[in-house]
Amino acid sequence: MAYPTLENVLRILTLQDHNTRIVLAGACAFGVAAGLVGAFLLLRKRSLLGDTLGHATLPGVAIGFLIAYGTGIDPRSFLPLALGATLTSVAGIAALLLIRRFSTIKDDAALAIVLSVFFGFGVALLSAIQQLPGGFASGLEHLIYGSAATMSSTDTSFVLVSSLCIAVICIALFKEFSLLCFDEPYARSSGWPATALDLLLMSLVVWTTVVGIQTVGILLVVALLVIPPASARFWCDGMGAMATVSALCGGLSCLFGVFLSALFPKWPTGALIVLSAGAIFAAGLVFGPTRGILIRSIRTRREELKLRRDHMLRAVFECAENSSESVPLSQLLTKRPWSRRHVTSEIARLADRGLLTFSLSNDSVQLTTTGLSEARRLVRNHRLWELYLIQHAEIAPAHVDRDADRIEHVLSLRIVEELEDILDQRPHDRLVPRDPEKSHL
Amino acid sequence: MTTPPLQINSLNVSYHSKLVLWDVGVSIQPGRTTAIVGPNGAGKSTLLKAALGLIPASSGDISFYGGPLRKCRSRVAYVPQRESVDWDFPVNARDVVAMxxxxRIGWCLPVRSxxxxxxxxxxxxxxxxxxxxRQISQLSGGQQQRVFLARALxxxxxxxLMDEPFASVDAATEQAILAVLERIKNAGGTVVCVHHDLETVAQYFDDAVLLNMRIVxxxxxxxxMTPENLRKTYGARLALVDELETNLSSSIPARK
Structure with missing residues (x-):
């Protein structure tokens, strides 16, 4: 493999080639449009449909090619191929709807059937084309794997105009599509034409797929509908933000892919674009600030630490409840299956925060005033929840939230009082500590 | 007499050629709260959905305020079951309520301040x-239910029309929903709830519709809510009915 020279790299990065500029503009516009449509497709849980549509364009492309060949138009010009592709992907949707209506086959199976049958038909047509004189078949191969480099300026203007239209429709109908994706029955009940909106969304998906054929190719076009919105979910929470980030991810993937393929002309553009999208996805998966692996493991770790702290505070409190206020370490060790090292390190942490004091002379710990009130709150909440689970077993599991600041935030005061009464009647060792907020009254 | 907010006459609904609702006729009284009560699979939710045109009816006649639903969409609000949507959707509580x-905002226009x-x-x-x-995925079940209610409000x-608003919610939510029902009623509004808990029907609602594929x-x-009617609705599950009999006789007079 030949590495590009420095001069070449500079020329491409500074967009000195007219060709690179055209290809880049077309590809990025497509990426942005696909990212926008894809956000809705993903949230509507129809990603697999996008894949099916992508594959269903293959026979259409072949048919478009054959018709153009037969009528004497240049068979490699994009428009007849795009028309054919649209036609067969619409036929694909129709086939799906028919299967859904007239059989009891589940959706995933129906999708797989349509995908494979249409693709098989396309492959058969392609082999027929390869036997035609004139050697046009290599042009078609570009469409399967994507070859942005062969985009002409007419093709680019088609891609640009289409992408713009798709983006404008997505932005204009942003709230309508969001509602459709979130809660279709409600949309219907409040009078939105949900079926028409759904069809429009699917048409946009078909349109995007056709636009993407030249850039990323039939097989991989679905990647740009699914990967950018999935990546966006790692970075943000709101619907508007997600659509924006998704569009951005789509645009960037195409940008990187096109640059890479300009540097390594032998590699198919589509594959490079999808690999770029995959890299962006992986980065989000690890570093994403809302749902990334890192942030999630930090959160889990923090919760573990809090739980350990709570356990230790409760243990000290429960030991002190029955005896003098100073608790020997040996007694703590019997409370839970803790190692001595765990206990001492946890005690050191709690002492640092001023929740308890440790005396070396008799190897024992004592809660400070703050520690005592915090521990009292914890033990009270814990025991009340425990009792609630027993008393109201039929409804309790849906409500128990041991982490809730105070049980009253979740349960009504009446139930809490009732639980407190029950606890009061129990033997003394299970008394509920008084509510720290009431204790000074 | 004023036109009923919702009038259903001889409604038949079937799923895959199995009849789910059988000649159902319901008349909802204005300014009152009505519970639709019945065993699992009795077609309670189906009744609401069919009334709203969300699932096709085989036959029957449905009128809202004396006309078809499309004439008075804005006067009718639907609260679907909480489980019917994916709560992992990237929106916050305010976004959902704004739906x-x-x-009122209309086609293509954005949500403004x-x-x-x-x-x-x-x-x-x-x-x-x-x-x-707050992101809706981070709300508790009861809070999610209240968001749905707020969207309708x-x-x-x-x-x-509310589908099981009281299903497995916490006490705070239960109180909040009851307060809302009261407020709607005081403003002259009408509420129809699919309700699963027989014990609270008499406490929470003015009217009841007992449904088990047909109207009982x-x-x-x-x-x-008489033992006789409940037996007709719930069939052989007599233990439940007998238990209720004692509860009901004590709870109803206390309220009136």
Missing amino acids: GLYR IHRRMADEALADVGMADFAC AQKADLY AQGPVIDV
């Missing part, structure tokens, strides 16, 4: 003012 205003304020007011009505910016409708009885709870 109740989309019709005045709508956000209206959404916040609706959230405050269900005691969720502090949660406006934001519509400022006259008739509210309808009218004021005091007349409808």
Whole structure:
């Protein structure tokens, strides 16, 4: 493999080639449009449909090619191929709807059937084309794997105009599509034409797929509908933000892919674009600030630490409840299956925060005033929840939230009082500590 | 007599050629709260959905305020079952409530600050003012239910159709929903709830419709919730009915 020279790299990065500029503009516009449509497709849980549509364009492309060949138009010009592709992907949707209506086959199976049958038909047509004189078949191969480099300026203007239209429709109908994706029955009940909106969304998906054929190719076009919105979910929470980030991810993937393929002309553009999208996805998966692996493991770790702290505070409190206020370490060790090292390190942490004091002379710990009130709150909440689970077993599991600041935030005061009464009647060792907020009254 | 907010005559609905609702006739009285009660699979939710045209009816006649639903969409608000949507959707509580205003905002126009304020007011009505910016995935089940309720309230409708709003919610939510029902009623509105808990029907609602594929009885709870009718609705599950008999006889007079 030949590495590009420095001069070449500079020329491409500074967009000195007219060709690179055209290809880049077309590809990025497509990426942005696909990212926008894809956000809705993903949230509507129809990603697999996008894949099916992508594959269903293959026979259409072949048919478009054959018709153009037969009528004497240049068979490699994009428009007849795009028309054919649209036609067969619409036929694909129709086939799906028919299967859904007239059989009891589940959706995933129906999708797989349509995908494979249409693709098989396309492959058969392609082999027929390869036997035609004139050697046009290599042009078609570009469409399967994507070859942005062969985009002409007419093709680019088609891609640009289409992408713009798709983006404008997505932005204009942003709230309508969001509602459709979130809660279709409600949309219907409040009078939105949900079926028409759904069809429009699917048409946009078909349109995007056709636009993407030249850039990323039939097989991989679905990647740009699914990967950018999935990546966006790692970075943000709101619907508007997600659509924006998704569009951005789509645009960037195409940008990187096109640059890479300009540097390594032998590699198919589509594959490079999808690999770029995959890299962006992986980065989000690890570093994403809302749902990334890192942030999630930090959160889990923090919760573990809090739980350990709570356990230790409760243990000290429960030991002190029955005896003098100073608790020997040996007694703590019997409370839970803790190692001595765990206990001492946890005690050191709690002492640092001023929740308890440790005396070396008799190897024992004592809660400070703050520690005592915090521990009292914890033990009270814990025991009340425990009792609630027993008393109201039929409804309790849906409500128990041991982490809730105070049980009253979740349960009504009446139930809490009732639980407190029950606890009061129990033997003394299970008394509920008084509510720290009431204790000074 | 005033036109009933919802009048259903001889409604038949079938799923895959199995009849689910059988010649159902219901008349909902204005300014009152009505519970639709019946065993699992009795077609309670189906009745609401068919009335709203969400699932096709084989035959029957449905009128809202004396006309077809499309003539008075804005007067009717629907609260679907909480489980019917994916709560992992990237929106916050305020966004969901604002969906109740989309019709008023109209095609293609964005949600503006005045709508956000209206959404916040609706959230405050269900005691969720502090949660406006919370992601819906991070709300508890009861809080999610209240968000759904707030979305319907934001519509400022006259008739509210609610599908199991009391199903497995916490005590705070239960109180909030009851307060909302009371407020709707005081403003002259009408509420229809699918309800699963026989014990609370008499406490929470004015009227009841007993449904088990067909209508067993309808009218004021005091007349409808009789052991005789409940036996007809719930069939052989007599233990439950007998237990209720004692509860009901003590709870109804206490309320009146």
